[in-house]
Amino acid sequence: MINSVSIIDWAIVQLAQLTLLIALVALLDRLLWRRLPSVTFLIWVLVLLKALTPPLWSSPVGIFSWTFGGLVGPGSPDDFPQMAWAQQSTRLIGLSFSEELARWLIGAWSLGALATILRWCASWQELIAAIANSDRRAAEDICPMVERISGKLGLRKPPSVVVVKSSLGPAVFGYRSPKLILPAELLLSLSSAELESVVGHELLHIRRHDFGVALLGMMVKALFWFFPPARWAVEKTIAAAEHCVDRDVVTQLRMHRVNYASALLRVLEVRNSFRPLAGVPSMRAADVTEHRITCILHDLSAGSSRNGRFTWSVLLLSAAIVLPGRPLNIFGPRCIPACPRTDAHQSVAAAEISAEEASRQ
DSSP: OOOHHHHHHHHHHHHHHHHHHHHHHHHHHHHHTTTOHHHHHHHHHHHHHHHTSOSOOOOTTOHHHHHHHHHHOSSOGGGSSTTHHHHHHHHHTTOOOOHHHHHHHHHHHHHHHHHHHHHHHHHHHHHHHHHHTOOHHHHHHHHHHHHHHHHHHTOSSOOEEEEESSSBOSEEEOSSSOEEEEEHHHHHHSOHHHHHHHHHHHHHHHHTTHHHHHHHHHHHHHHTTTOHHHHHHHHHHHHHHHHHHHHHHHHTSOOOHHHHHHHHHHHHHHTTTOBOOTTSOBOOGGGOOHHHHHHHHHOOOSSOOOOOHHHHHHHHHHHHHHSOOSOOOOSOSOOOOOOOOOHHHHHHHHHHHHHHHHHHO
């Protein structure tokens, strides 16, 4: 039976595997982000998938199946009832929890996750209300530009344009029927060329399906609200997506580098009044850094960051290697040591033998 202690033991194993993967991907990020931005983005997405994948199955090609198989020691995980293999792993590193402490920890984790989800629900409710009170006339003026850039990017259908009177955006909201959210105040502060680069930036998020990745990040932040490395991994995923979009704005849409950088700086200037949206691809002040502006002006190579067959092949192969977390049986059958026999055990055994002999007579 899975109890509270078993759940905590499983969580510790999951955190250990996730931390090791984050450290490895952080190293790869430094090596690949400039030459292969799309691969860098996908391996960070892989970290989010790992965070949401419990170690419930093993694989002969899984790196954690072999690593933790050696940690658990002789025997197959099937020899252990339920999640006892995770319990043995935590005992080996000197961690032990009582049932009462485990229940308190699970309760605290649940409250934190619930509070995070409720805060996001409130943010989305505010956005839905802002969409209902949007400026339709201003949206109609921007539609021709959105349709032209959508055609250049190969989008099947241009997104709906919503110009909100509140301080939300710029952002993309929705997956199957996405909406382009633009704050009215920002439109007044941008030139035509700057507005075109901002619209192109958001439309590239739609083509890349970054809204789905943002939802993955939301789930990871809700489940691991207490774990800074997991939250940092979400931020790195967002930064990798923004780097891919920056590259495509400059190299695919042929937007002028200076106009695009100027638009980002303009968003940064007015960001004191504009708020990013939780769980949606949006421009945030924290993302407009000196390093990013320098890359846009001088360091973005030609080519597309769109995910092709090669990058998806890399993701699938990497997933087969890092997602399985249940240990393999790499030592053969597990030998269970016999319990030491006490005098009481010997007396019971002698009585059983005597009874058996008496029944035969």
